[in-house]
Every structure is written in C-alpha cells, then in structure tokens.
Amino acid sequence: MKRAIYPGTFDPMTYGHLDIIERAAKIFDEVTVGVLDNKEKTPLFSVEERVNILKEATKDLPNVKIESFGGLLSEYCKAQDIHIAIRGLRAITDFEYEFQMSMMNSKLSHNELETVYLNTTLKYSYLSSSSVKQIAQFGGELEDFVPKSVAEMLYERLYKK
Numbered sequence: 001m002k003r004a005i006y007p008g009t010f011d012p013m014t015y016g017h018l019d020i021i022e023r024a025a026k027i028f029d030e031v032t033v034g035v036l037d038n039k040e041k042t043p044l045f046s047v048e049e050r051v052n053i054l055k056e057a058t059k060d061l062p063n064v065k066i067e068s069f070g071g072l073l074s075e076y077c078k079a080q081d082i083h084i085a086i087r088g089l090r091a092i093t094d095f096e097y098e099f100q101m102s103m104m105n106s107k108l109s110h111n112e113l114e115t116v117y118l119n120t121t122l123k124y125s126y127l128s129s130s131s132v133k134q135i136a137q138f139g140g141e142l143e144d145f146v147p148k149s150v151a152e153m154l155y156e157r158l159y160k161k
C-alpha cells in the first residue's frame, strides 16, 4: 500500500491545498495531511482549528486523514512508517526552498523519505494562505479561495471595519 504525507502549516487551508490533496488521493492509497504544530510560529488559527477546517473539507475523501504533528517531519514519518512526502509547487520561487527541504529530509531520514512534487493547478497558482489573510484584512472577496466558513473566520479575526 502506497502511503504518503502532505505536510504544511495550512494557516488556513485554501482551495490550492485542497486541489493538491484531491489529486494526491488519486495517486496514493492513503494520504495523511500533516498539520504542523510549530510552537515557534504564531499562526492565525490554532492547530485544532486548522485540523477541523481540513477535516470538514476532506470528509468525502475516504483515503485522506488529517493529523497534527510537531517536531521533525522525518521523525514523524519514521514513527508512522510513511516514506513519501508530497509538496505543491506554485512557481519557480517555491522551488529553492522546497529543494532545500527535500534534501534535508532525505538526509535526516537516511534516504527513507522521498519528496514528490505536484504542480499547482493554473487557477490556484497565485493562491497562498498569506494572500487570503491579506485580502481578508481589507474585506475583499474570498469565495474563490477558501470555503465560506473559513472566509467568515478570517473576516472575524482580521477585518477591522
């Protein structure tokens, strides 16, 4: 059985992330979305909120599960016996960071963790969690980028009327 992890901060999940999850779920037998609980970062949404948003959005995908994890991805994958990490690439600018991280994960896992990249879908190529947060600050439209319930949470936290 081919199992893979899609790790990220998902602060919050966007339709760009969801698109990668749906496509990965067609390629792999089981996809774990690993929500990073990083105490050094201060995300807008708590790890529980980020997990719940993803659970709701993927509830019709039977081979996708949502988990949070802390610490090194390589250690988590070793403990879970997962050997494939999925990452999304939007543009060449993503590549350098992703390349560095995949090399590091490969080294830390003693070549037990392979990174697989999925290209973004064109219509989501400019979409990121930070851009939706910026749009929300100014009360801009979010319906093409995140589910309605997520847009409401974003406005509630960020939009100062």
Ligand code: ADP
Residues within 6 Å of the ligand: 007, 008, 009, 010, 011, 014, 015, 016, 017, 020, 086, 087, 088, 089, 090, 094, 119, 120, 121, 124, 125, 126, 127, 128, 129
């Ligand atoms: P991180 O903080 O770990 O970079 P993110 O939550 O921002 O995590 O993103 C997780 C993964 O999803 C990354 O590989 C990122 O490149 C990818 N990703 C984010 N937005 C998109 C998008 N619109 N299209 C394709 N991949 C994306």
